[in-house]
Amino acid sequence: MQLIYEQSVNGRRGVKLPVSDVPSAAELPENLLRRESAALPEVSELDLVRHFTNLSRRNYSLDTNFYPLGSCTMKYNAKVLENAAALFAPFHPMTALLPGGVEFCQGSLGMLYDLGQMLADITGMDEVTTQPLAGAHGEMTGILLIAAYHAARGNKAKKKYVVVPDSSHGTNPASASIAGYEIITVPTASYGDMDIELFKKAMNDEVAAVMMTCPNTLGLFNPHIKEISDIAHSHDALMYYDGANLNAIMGKVKPGDVGFDVIHVNLHKTFGTPHGGGGPGAGPVGVKKELIPFLPQPRIVMNDDGQFLLEDQKAASIGRTANFFGNFSVMAKAYAYIIMLGRDGLIRVSEQAVLNANYIKERLKAYYDLPYDMTCMHECVFSASKQLEHGVHAIDVAKFLIDKGYHPPTVYFPLIVKEAIMIEPTETESKATLDAFIDVMIEAAMTAETNPQLLHDAPVTTPVGRLDETKAAREQNVCCIG
């Protein structure tokens, strides 16, 4: 398909602007002006609409295809959430920061406050900030809160390390590293979780935090989690909960009850807001009360009259992690999602997410190697090691699925499983969809034995076949030279 720039015609105009109702201003001095206008596309509105409509048709998406991308919780995004968020489009965030301004923002501030309260209940935390703009941003915010906590106790110099299991999301060590910590990685034991004995050896008083995903990236709930928390706390290390997998446990277990001190939640995963082709998400952070003084400012508080105010003068605060109040419209969607599903609805979400994952796991384990064969939570991780005997890799299975109209599961993650295929169906998929997907996975396993070349050649139904990534990295053509 042509690029929009290749359809550009000099002098063609798209959107008509209003006619100015004020006199023209005197020209700016020459050194302040750009020498040539930016070579943006010059297309008609119809050309524009066709271009982006046709581009969109080159995507698989949740609304068009089953999308069991492990660790990403690609659940259905209810349409009413979009309508609800659009209600807030006209409100300028600076209004709340002006003298006398909060009076005009009670709806928005109140919604953020209530969302924080509901997330606190779901996660067992005492207060939530909605400022962080994505999961990884929440992680960094959370680790900075932990750094501030240690600094306030005079331990800034002493606390040097953050401990992560080797099954963790890459963002965990990256966030801790960006926040100034060195990383200690603990291997996974045969029971599918961080090796408790190795963990005990790794722990010392210089550890600032332990970052865990629970259930972990193998989809397994860690039965030692309380013990791990207790050990961490005995070294004055705080427990960080990566909320990427919260969809498995709502109403069943609260991270705050099992010893976690800081948590982020991914609203775009658990709370049904769309993923947008890579974002925006939102990563609110919840903390136990000891960490409240360090939360980002401004903090939304409610006074005795039920009015929402902004508190912006806490000396202990880590400051600001975003320019305003976070990805507000994502928050509006998550808020609408939570009030719509309600208490029982959210419990049902977790139950059926876990049911669907276990159903796929049981139905496929005769065909694919299941390195950790036990009851899983919301996702299951297979290995294509059986298929590898025929020269077929996880990526080949993935590409075969594309030809059959399925977005592939996450492959090659977690890194600890060779040829990993990580499947997260979510609760919103019907049994018929799951059965059809299982049939295609079985077909892929059969084809790996009978006709592996077919898998190597896949996909053939897409606008392009497998792409030369080496060429892309070598040539670095990352923008179209005009």
Place this chain on the structure above:
Amino acid sequence: MNDSHYCPHTPEEIQEMLSAIGVASVEELFSPIPSELRAKTFNLPPGLSEFETFDKMKSIASDNGGGMSAFVGGGFYDHIIPAAVDHLSGRAEFYTAYTPYQPECSQGTLQALFEYQTAICRLTGMGVSNASLYDGGTACAEAAMMALRITGRNKIIVDGCVNPFSRQVLKTYLYNLDVEVIEIAPLDGLLNREELAGMLDESVAAVLVQNPNFFGCVDDFTALAQQVHALDALLIASVYPISLGLLATPGEMGVDITVGDGQSLGNPLSFGGPSFGFIAAKKAHIRNMPGRIIGETVDKQGRRGFVLTLQAREQHIKRHKATSNICSNQGLCALRGLIFLSAIGRQGLVDMARMNRDKAEYAKAQLVSIPGVTALQSAATFNEFTIFLPKPADGVVAELLRKDIIAGVPLGQYYQGSENCLVVTVTEKRSRKEIDLLVKELEVAVCN
């Protein structure tokens, strides 16, 4: 009875699935969670229908003050959004997809982001752009960390004329690192070049400036870039994309890393988000860029296609050695930015920028005709400018809010001794009638 939204199984289907798994109940699937760890309370309210949910959201939105006439910026700007932006970015194939990890079935998102990167490069005059960051403030912080990596130094100098929120975000990002952040207090609404000269030496990784700055002043950083480069340090500039319809580009000035907030490019105000941050740099710095980058390539048949490239910089490969921890970005908002720029077009952006300046100049001339009101004269301005009032700006702004006018940002809480200063923003959306009403009401407020 299936009473839960969006969980489609019937009781019969659930039974069939439980049998296939070999358990008696759904509850049995939660047996790996030790019973003493199970939640004891769960106090959320009961669920609502879709209709009731939307009704409640409408009621919440109506608790905000609506229909205000906004002469306020501070990083977010009330600009025209062509209808096509909502409709096209609202295509479910875009908004319900995720990160394009599988390029063959994600060419829509990948090509769009390649076109976005191109638009940002052309707009800013830089050689390489990534596929978006979170917002303007976090983009400043990422640029600073990028400069620390490139230079191996640990000092950042920040012009006090940079948006105060972005400065705070930058400081928070660097909070626990062994990095010195020095702020230079503004001089007449501009960078204090003399003070900066006294601080510039070979320990400095980068200098961060903004154009137009928080006071609305437009500056030329060409000489500054040369001065900074002479010390092998980098110049980072935060810019307001709409202003680049008219103003000299960071590329023309010799800036090394350009950042900014993309909200003004087709993203609604939405009480502060989501927008997107952009970051663009000289091409030599591509391997030190944070976040995703889309690259052009071909398939076996030679057909052009696009992929995520240079992924060895990123957290999912490099873990704690990654150039950034960013994973989810603001892809859909960046797509909106691209559609906006494509709809407005090359000449359209020039015309739009000019209209912003014309309206702001008109408003400035009217406001300074009020007795006791003067304008900061130190530099040219784009669509924002600073005026001095004969009394504290806080009270004036609060008074005008009650008349549904958001008159601007009082500077008192951001700069000591600036209690009487007000930054007024005028975009192309504000009519002459609205401007005249602002002038009338502001005159009433300052004369009271």
